[in-house]
Amino acid sequence: MSQNPTLSGVTPEGTAVKERFDRCVIPVYGRFDMVLTRSEGSYVLDDRNRRYLDVGAGVAVCALGHCHPAIAEAISRQVRQLIHVSNLYYHDLQGRFAEELVDLIGPGKCFFCSSGVEANEALFKLARKVGSESGRFEVITCQNSFHGRTLAGISATGQQKVKTGFEPLVPGFRHVPFDSLKAAEEAISPATIAVMIEGIQGEGGINVASPEFLLGLRSLCDERGLLLLFDGVQCGHFRTGRFQSYQRILEGYAAGEGFLPDAISMAKSLGGGFPLGAIWVNERYADVLGPGTHGATFGGTPLASAVGLAVLAEIEASSLEQNARDVGDCLRVSLMRLQEQYPAVIKEVRGLGLMLGVEFAESFSKLLTKERPISLQVVEAVQREGMLTIPAGQRVIRFLPPLNLKREEAEEAIVILQRTIEKLIAWNIS
Ligand SMILES: Cc1ncc(COP(=O)(O)O)c(C=O)c1O
Numbered sequence: 001m002s003q004n005p006t007l008s009g010v011t012p013e014g015t016a017v018k019e020r021f022d023r024c025v026i027p028v029y030g031r032f033d034m035v036l037t038r039s040e041g042s043y044v045l046d047d048r049n050r051r052y053l054d055v056g057a058g059v060a061v062c063a064l065g066h067c068h069p070a071i072a073e074a075i076s077r078q079v080r081q082l083i084h085v086s087n088l089y090y091h092d093l094q095g096r097f098a099e100e101l102v103d104l105i106g107p108g109k110c111f112f113c114s115s116g117v118e119a120n121e122a123l124f125k126l127a128r129k130v131g132s133e134s135g136r137f138e139v140i141t142c143q144n145s146f147h148g149r150t151l152a153g154i155s156a157t158g159q160q161k162v163k164t165g166f167e168p169l170v171p172g173f174r175h176v177p178f179d180s181l182k183a184a185e186e187a188i189s190p191a192t193i194a195v196m197i198e199g200i201q202g203e204g205g206i207n208v209a210s211p212e213f214l215l216g217l218r219s220l221c222d223e224r225g226l227l228l229l230f231d232g233v234q235c236g237h238f239r240t241g242r243f244q245s246y247q248r249i250l251e252g253y254a255a256g257e258g259f260l261p262d263a264i265s266m267a268k269s270l271g272g273g274f275p276l277g278a279i280w281v282n283e284r285y286a287d288v289l290g291p292g293t294h295g296a297t298f299g300g301t302p303l304a305s306a307v308g309l310a311v312l313a314e315i316e317a318s319s320l321e322q323n324a325r326d327v328g329d330c331l332r333v334s335l336m337r338l339q340e341q342y343p344a345v346i347k348e349v350r351g352l353g354l355m356l357g358v359e360f361a362e363s364f365s366k367l368l369t370k371e372r373p374i375s376l377q378v379v380e381a382v383q384r385e386g387m388l389t390i391p392a393g394q395r396v397i398r399f400l401p402p403l404n405l406k407r408e409e410a411e412e413a414i415v416i417l418q419r420t421i422e423k424l425i426a427w428n429i430s
Helices: 012-024 069-079 092-105 116-134 151-156 181-187 211-224 245-249 302-317 320-341 362-367 374-384 407-429
Strands: 036-040 043-046 051-054 108-113 138-142 173-176 192-197 227-231 263-266 277-282 346-352 355-360 390-392 396-399
Touching: 051 407, 069 302, 092 108, 092 277, 092 302, 108 116, 116 151, 116 192, 116 227, 116 263, 116 277, 173 181, 181 211, 192 211, 211 227, 211 245, 245 346, 302 320, 320 346, 320 355, 320 407, 355 374, 374 390, 374 396, 374 407
Parallel strands: 138 173, 138 192, 192 227, 227 263
Antiparallel strands: 036 043, 043 051, 108 277, 263 277, 346 355, 355 396, 390 396
16 A cells, blocks of 8 residues: 555654565555554554544454553553463453353353454354264355454455465355345255354445344254354444444344354454454353363463453443444434435445444546555545545445544544545546
8 A cells, every 4th residue: 555656655764664564574464654653542643743533443443442541551450460371270350251241142151362363263163063073064154254364264254355375275164145044045055064144244345234134044043053153353342332243233123132143253342452352152052162172372361351351341331332322323324414415425324333334436436546446545535634444345444433432533533534525526626
């Protein structure tokens, strides 16, 4: 992304930072032409002291915003007491953290790791272990899904771009269209053991599963003896206004009462910026992964667990579940107003709570260069106006702000987006 000629660049110190990256860091990421130095709350600052409203929050990671005192205090307290012990021993905090997650989801048990893809690996291993006696190993996932970057992660991910060059892939994954119960049913083979979905596809462009799909999948999995796995890495942790996305999607559906997946993966917001991943497994399968079958050196350390507990405590103390719903609704309504105002620019606004996507119209591409995705170009144009958003696919930009985003900050986001759109239109006319 540094090829964008329209960004005004960085300071000499920033240039040195970039040059060091060029020399020493493997270039797996396309990076924007921006060196970030400090942060506070919903804002980050770059090396020129330019301030940006960060509505990407590290791709749905900084649940409490940047440098929240609750996280800073939990870390500084715990590092003086007990940072790490191996999982050969018990300690108080991992069990307490697991207990809180169980209370939020339902009867079951948790396993801890450090990232989303590790959490998904644990789900795949769980599914394979359950299926091992009957010779079943296949997991059905969705087109446009994203499940992480390990070999199993890219094999599970329903996007060709992450797989190319890394074949042969891990066998046993099939992709079906998202939100199509019929397609999922038709894809079941004698080798199938599980279906895995994101309640809201994040990288795929903010696609929300319908209640019928979720309820239908639950019945289908029950009838066919399959596990229903949820990847809640991006859409979980209160982002939708409920702890897990399915809880929000199924609100008001009598048939959804008591709905539980068989297992859920979590990460991102779980640690509010501290690397933390987890799975919850319902009680039926909670002891399938027994001693020696799985593990993670850094899983559920005292420090990680203390941070996870602090994030949960702050979410509860400041009613951030409700805030995600209320401020999310305001943001959504305002984005839809922008869509009405600029129908040739914005095609659709999608999402729930503070997980929102804005899809730009194909015709809008006339305002931009042909070579690069509209999503990237809009994200860069928005950056120039002082806000960080996240691209998804060709035409979507994502809003995944901190759960404590203030109403005024949501309003500021709309003002910035509108200003960006106006400028892009004006440039095209002039
Ligand atoms: C839905 C989903 N699953 C898994 C992952 C992988 O998480 P991580 O990058 O922490 O391994 C991501 C990351 O974006 C994600 O959005």
